[in-house]
Amino acid sequence: MDIVQEVLQKQKKDLEKYKPITVEKHLEVTVDVGHLMATDPNYFDDDSFKKDQEQYLMDLTRDNTQLLINAVWELPTEREEEAVVAKMPAPKTALPRARKLPVPKPLTKWEEIAKAKGIKKRVRDKKVYDEVLDKWVPTYGYQRFKAEKEKDWVVEVPQNAGKPRTKSPG
Template sequence: PTGSVAVEKPTPYTFDLGNLLANDANPLPPKPDEPALQAAARDAAQALVNQLLTTCPATATASGNVVLALPDAATPLPREKPAPAAKEPTAWERFAARKGIRAKRRDERGKLVYDEEKGEWVPRWGYKGKNKEAEQQWLVEVDAKREREKGEALDPRKESREARKERVKRNERKMRANERRSKKGVA
């Protein structure tokens, strides 16, 4: 069944073109039958199409299709899932809040530092990082006093590498303990 392109209602529709939504405030009959519901749905769809064609700017694409630019949505839609629950702060976060410590912004302490010897920017940490500079020196000064105390030859490169690996392991242990502590507080 075809109907008129013009839709007349006692109370006009309200539209949210960003969500392709037409709100019909007109009441339905007390016991609507299927044809009455279909007619109301057809009228609402026709009114929405009319509103889109009269208010939204239309442009033609290279393939010959017509595209309408929709305005921003006015009706906020609910999330699909509920908002996530707030996480329990870690021990460090509680300490930082108590002491007023804030995280440095990315540009305050960046990932790169300038290496004057090479004349270029290098990573602060990680592969070819500035933190491994002592391990890659061609000449390393040996502490004679410590060598005498130990009674054996020391390898400073090996010591600094082992110290770095130990710091990484210690940091991972602390991180796991912190996660366990925060999970215990939530459960």
């Protein structure tokens, strides 16, 4: 029986090393699982902090992290491939921006006049479909010249043109 008692005492000592997963606080900790964030509104004990800063912060962090992990374990889960995944809810807390919102640039004089009169910039098409060539050709630019050459590859000679010039014999 001594061996059984010894094993039980050893197990009890081992369990005392680990803290429980249930955490009790005076005020409830606000947990935002969407951001994986816990906010602790409880009183910060100055006396305990001054005695042993490191240990106090470790205990406080451990308790708040345990509450956050408990909240994650309460979420619904699903199996994807070879892993169990928790369905994260939408965040509750609105986080502030890192920078200010950008200020819109003021309108130029021309933009003000155009807006007042309802003038809109006309958008020119870069290419137009040519039914004769049966393809898209540029509206303007140097490639348009090539397209015009392809289009007018035959030039009719008018009736009043007369005889074509020929080389004189000799």
